[in-house]
Amino acid sequence: MIKESMKRIKNALIADLKFERKQGFFIIYLIISFLYLLVLTQIPENVRHIAVPLVIFSDPSVLGLFFIGGMLLLEKEQGILQSIVVTPLKSIEYVISKVASLSIIAVLAGLLISRLTYSESVNYIYLLMGILLTSFFFTQIGILIACRSRTINEFFLRMVPWMLALMAPAFLLIPFWDAAVLNLFPIVACLRLVYGAYHFNSIGMIAFQMIYMALLNGGLLIYTTKQFEERIVYGGQHGQIDPSQK
Amino acid sequence: MILVEKLDFTYHNGQKEVLSGLDFHIEKGEVFGFLGPSGAGKTTTQRIIIGLLRGYSGKVKILGKERREWKKDFYERIGVAFDFPNLYTKLSASENLKLIGSYYRNQEQNIEELLDHVGLLKDKDKKVEGFSKGMKMRLNFVRSILHNPDLIFLDEPTTGLDPVNAKIIKDKILELKGEGKTIFLTTHNMTVAEQLCDRVGFINDGVLSVIDSPKNLMVTYGNPMVKVSYIEAGKEETMTLSLTEMSGNLEFHRIVDTCDILTIHSQEATLEDVFIQLTGRSLL
Numbered sequence: 001m002i003k004e005s006m007k008r009i010k011n012a013l014i015a016d017l018k019f020e021r022k023q024g025f026f027i028i029y030l031i032i033s034f035l036y037l038l039v040l041t042q043i044p045e046n047v048r049h050i051a052v053p054l055v056i057f058s059d060p061s062v063l064g065l066f067f068i069g070g071m072l073l074l075e076k077e078q079g080i081l082q083s084i085v086v087t088p089l090k091s092i093e094y095v096i097s098k099v100a101s102l103s104i105i106a107v108l109a110g111l112l113i114s115r116l117t118y119s120e121s122v123n124y125i126y127l128l129m130g131i132l133l134t135s136f137f138f139t140q141i142g143i144l145i146a147c148r149s150r151t152i153n154e155f156f157l158r159m160v161p162w163m164l165a166l167m168a169p170a171f172l173l174i175p176f177w178d179a180a181v182l183n184l185f186p187i188v189a190c191l192r193l194v195y196g197a198y199h200f201n202s203i204g205m206i207a208f209q210m211i212y213m214a215l216l217n218g219g220l221l222i223y224t225t226k227q228f229e230e231r232i233v234y235g236g237q238h239g240q241i242d243p244s245q246k
Numbered sequence: 247m248i249l250v251e252k253l254d255f256t257y258h259n260g261q262k263e264v265l266s267g268l269d270f271h272i273e274k275g276e277v278f279g280f281l282g283p284s285g286a287g288k289t290t291t292q293r294i295i296i297g298l299l300r301g302y303s304g305k306v307k308i309l310g311k312e313r314r315e316w317k318k319d320f321y322e323r324i325g326v327a328f329d330f331p332n333l334y335t336k337l338s339a340s341e342n343l344k345l346i347g348s349y350y351r352n353q354e355q356n357i358e359e360l361l362d363h364v365g366l367l368k369d370k371d372k373k374v375e376g377f378s379k380g381m382k383m384r385l386n387f388v389r390s391i392l393h394n395p396d397l398i399f400l401d402e403p404t405t406g407l408d409p410v411n412a413k414i415i416k417d418k419i420l421e422l423k424g425e426g427k428t429i430f431l432t433t434h435n436m437t438v439a440e441q442l443c444d445r446v447g448f449i450n451d452g453v454l455s456v457i458d459s460p461k462n463l464m465v466t467y468g469n470p471m472v473k474v475s476y477i478e479a480g481k482e483e484t485m486t487l488s489l490t491e492m493s494g495n496l497e498f499h500r501i502v503d504t505c506d507i508l509t510i511h512s513q514e515a516t517l518e519d520v521f522i523q524l525t526g527r528s529l530l
Contacts, residue, residue: 078333080334083326
């Protein structure tokens with residue numbers, strides 16, 4: 001059972017990576033990463049110490065959110081989702097595969113930028129975990145928004161309030177940089193995780209942030225899968241809504 | 247294979263029942279056609295049986311189990327081709343099949359052989375975005391059978407196809423029937439239904455009015471006539487008479503004996519005629 005599920009996730013992941021490559025996502029990521037590199041290498045070393053973690057953090061969060069919207073809505077538009085829901089691929093496997101495919105790109109881009117712009121020591125295990133946990137969280141948020149949207153424009157419109165609500169707590173870090181309670185905001189926990197890979201943080205704090213984000217991602221996975229089922233699988237072409245009443 | 251009893255369904259935002267008391271069954275190895283105009287409830291019924299709509303009342307037993315009790319492994323046993331070709335347009339034909347095929351346990355079917363069956367072998371490496379509607383529909387059809395399912399759902403399988411492509415699909419459907427597959431077909435094309443279906447059900451406004459073989463329906467509800475064209479005294483004439491009167495009609499015998507017959511055509515009712523007679527609505 002688990003073996004079959006893993007096989008389906010692997011195949012879905014291959015399909016997603018292929019889809020992303022063919023739709024030009026890799027090229028866009030490469031261009032953005034190149035632009036980051038260009039800017040980061042031009043700024044003074046002391047600013048770069050702060051800028052590199054921030055840029056790397058923005059990759060899986062903001063970009064992941066944008067890309068998943070584009071991906072899901074392209075699949076919706078081409079009708080591919082309709083053909084996928086009548087295969088044995090489970091909704092949770094679909095969601096995991098989507099999240100994993102974008103996380104792989106985020107990790108590769110993050111490692112590349114970090115290697116080329118940051119000369120001092122980096123804890124790559126923290127960095128990897130930071131990028132992955134951030135990517136998982138924001139990509140799932142992207143799936144939730146995309147499930148509610150019919151077009152790319154609608155997705156971007158719906159994304160604004162979500163982004164504001166999720167990103168705003170990060171500004172609390174300016175006056176309260178050390179406040180532990182801010183870790184409860186996912187954006188802060190994720191940002192501090194990535195930042196911790198470059199600037200040592202206490203192991204206890206990092207462990208808390210990792211466990212907290214892992215639990216949050218687990219809960220979000222259950223909710224996202226449920227929403228995907230409600231709005232896409234049983235939403236289908238017309239959903240539970242009478243097409244003539246739309 | 248499929249047993250539906252007292253099936254009712256209402257959409258969340260609707261007050262009116264979309265399906266009302268549907269009763270039918272489909273035997274193994276049968277091609278069953280669901281005929282009705284747009285909005286009659288064909289696709290809704292199909293989506294309930296496939297498992298894409300919840301909240302129905304009544305019984306929908308499929309492959310020996312109530313639909314609600316099936317999990318995702320249900321899709322290992324069935325194949326679905328929607329009326330709209332849902333394909334990865336940036337991928338080639340064979341890539342499309344390989345990708346979707348990889349989700350199934352059963353991957354014994356030879357992709358090239360399947361593509362060859364529907365005349366797409368030479369286009370297997372071409373991107374689908376450059377395909378015509380007919381090519382996409384054929385690929386869409388092949389995708390629904392690539393895991394060798396026992397039960398196949400086809401929604402308007404020949405829509406938008408030219409006669410040559412439509413024939414390719416129809417022949418393949420008959421071939422599948424010959425292999426013992428069960429096929430549930432929804433269409434508003436009565437010619438397709440006449441040619442392919444063992445039995446058809448007429449649905450209109452969510453109500454099934456009749457289920458029978460196309461032949462029986464045409465005989466039962468039709469009034470078969472014969473039209474004779476002939477030359478008499480250098481002039482073309484026609485005569486129409488009931489099929490049952492033929493043997494005893496003296497005028498008909500006189501014409502056959504003394505005139506040059508041009509054509510004799512039987513004019514039995516079409517499925518469309520029967521549908522209009524039963525529901526008061528046309529199929530289109």
